[in-house]
Amino acid sequence: MKLSNDELVFEAEKEIKLERESTLKIIKIFQEISARRIYLERGYPSFYEMVTKHFGYCAGSAMRRINAMKLVKEMPQFEEKLESGELSLSVAADVQSFLYQEARIERHYSVNAKIELVETCLGKSRREVEEEFARRSPEREKRETQHAISGDRLRVSFSISKELNDKLNHLKDLLGHVDPSMTTESLLERLAELGLDKYDPARRAERAKVGKLKRDSAMSCDRVGNGKAGNTADMSDAPPRAHSISAAEVSRSRYIPANETHEVPDDRQGCTFISRDGRRCGSQKLLQLDHIEPFGHGGANTASNLRWMCGAHNRHRPMHS
Ligand SMILES: [Zn+2]
Structure with a gap:
């Protein structure tokens, strides 16, 4: 059976709708699993560990679902926007993570302010949403962000002072005999080992x-x-x-x-x-x-x-x- 071009597009639209519906269903089931802390009795130290190891999501997919789950738990009125696709899973997760970071620097948003933020982000791309965050929190650029880029790799971004950069470069020079082309990652690896030796019980x-x-x-x-x-x-x-x-x-x-x-x-x-x-x-x-x-x-x-x-x-x- 060969489908026409129009039929193929129609089929895709139909399945995508089903996919969004089931994503929302999964998120609601996740809410319950997380609230009952079922991950602990299943031998996981956190819900995230259960989502990746038991349900098999990669790090990025797990974080998107968990963050979107937290967002619609607090603001259930956006469930249907998630289902219609007007609010993408990624944007919902980005907003949740933005609010979390804001709260960490003591910038708390009222429920109405949160709702207003989500509404502003409806129908926007992740890039546009990022620009919106930067407008609302100009010092955001200085803060640390982490994005999973594969199973065991993260992209961490934060800005550092010139002074710290000089110190790190000086250390790299001192360790030049060990590894003449030492990357910042391998330097941090060494520093982490030293720190753990000193502080890990x-x-x-x-x-x-x-x-x-x-x-x-x-x-x-x-x-x-x-x-x-x-x-x-x-x-x-x-x-x-x-x-x-x-x-x-x-x-x-x-x-x-x-x-x-x-x-x-x-x-x-x-x-x-x-x-x-x-x-x-x-x-x-x-x-x-x-x-x-x-x-x-x-x-x-x-x-x-x-x-x-x-x-x-x-x-x-x-x-x-
Ligand atoms: Zn444990």
């Missing part, structure tokens, strides 16, 4: 664990008895308070002794929450040690009562304890 626990193994093997060497008790070079980075806390102090304090922290397994695998269908969360975000038997109920600060939990699952304890 999971990495610090890992280093402490390695330090303990070194100390243990040093001590067993001593026991074998080469007579030298003074070989303490490896012990210099020992966690300072680990052995100076008394049992009584441990029993009445939330302080977790470092020697117990060492024994908790799987810290590098991230959050240990496991959903009913066996999905392990694994998120590293705000990773913290959680008492399995709550501390307030008499749970001990011992390795067997501790597990790594991401911020989202730790906060949402009632659903998994």
